[in-house]
Amino acid sequence: MSTSQNQQIQILKAASSKINEVDFDNVTFGSVFTDHLFECDYIQGAWQTPTIKPYAPFLLDPSARVFHYGQAVFEGMKAYKDTNDSIWLFRPDENYKRFNKSAVRMAMPEVPETIFMEGLNELLKLDQAWIKKGLGNSLYIRPFMIATGSGVMASPSDNYKFMILLSPAKAYYSGEVKVLIAEHYSRAANGGIGAAKAAGNYAAQFYPTSLANQAGFQQVIWTDDATHTMLEEAGTMNVFFRINDTLFTAPTSERILDGITRKSLIEIAQKEGIAVSVRPVLVSELVAAAKDGSLKEIFGAGTAAVVNPIAGFSYQEVYYELPKTENSYASLLKEKLTNIQNKLAEDSFGWTVKV
Ligand SMILES: *Cc1c(COP(=O)(O)O)cnc(C)c1O
DSSP, rough: OOOOGGGGGOOOOOSOOGGOOOOOGGOOTOOOOSEEEEEEEEETTEOOEEEEEEEEOOOOOOOOOOOOHEEEEEEEOOOOOOSOEEEEEESSHHHHHHHHHHHHHHHHOOOOOOHHHHHHHHHHHHHHGGOOSTTOOEEEEEEEEEOOOOSSSSSSOOOOEEEEEEEEEOOOOOEEEEEESSSSSSSTTTTTTTOBBBBBHHHHHHHHHHHHHHHHHSSSEEEETTTEEEEEEEEEEEEEEEETEEEEOOOOTTTTTOOOHHHHHHHHHHHTTOOEEEEEEEEEHHHHHHTTTTEEEEEEEEEETTTEEEEEEEEETEEEEOOOOOOOOOHHHHHHHHHHHHTOOOTOOOOEEEE
């Protein structure tokens, strides 16, 4: 047995870099990819030679199961560069564990830790010029796995492809976000796949979200599928509510994705002396708090935008505008978290891992 896993990664370097063609200050999130990608195929029960190669399209059989039955899972994480040009990941073990949890739920093989982590580390080292320094700048990391086995029989595939893509990201301000509280559509259901980062969850959100967009709202706040009385997630983010000086967020469940940003913000808030209450939050409570003025803030939490403040919400055709808040928890928590991630503040939690 070889002890050095990275010797086993086959590396094919790109003939030239595309980096000079990229306007890093104006890059649209998720639209540009680095020179290389990581790939490892799973064929008939065995992981094949992991490979790093130039980013390029690839061929699949038209009957590949991913196209017909949607066996596809992914992760979203980020790499950061500190002032000494060292590269850091934020809680990568959490993304790795969640990736395999998603894979198991979709009847897909678990990716071995060495393949995931060594592949990611080697890829980041090779494309490190694409990571820009400074608060909010990062390289977005997209590990994913698809069912590549051919045949339209409705059963899990024998073959899979695991890949990691890298995409430069800058700090972004999403603008004023107004949300619609879901009264009919659902993102997830008990016993379903809401707790997995499955591609199909996103497909299921697009249509209700486009209806919300047509009505003038940027996002949907998802409620529980059975009663539509409990507030669960905002778009593809976890969601926090500040009522008076307490921060509320729903406990994770079969319907709610266990977000790493969410759990990190809970810990940071507690360290800052902010009262945090993790319990189901009712739509009726939110409406009452908006009416009596005790509702101070709503914000989404996720890797891509980190914290996304919400300006107001609509429920049963009534729009409730949130007040402008000084000493906003959203800004405080975002600043604390991004400072830790970008290595601009001490990481007393031990969340950052050097590449
Ligand atoms: C990815 C995701 C989140 C956020 O998770 P993070 O680990 O914080 O990025 C929240 N909700 C849904 C539905 C997601 O897919």
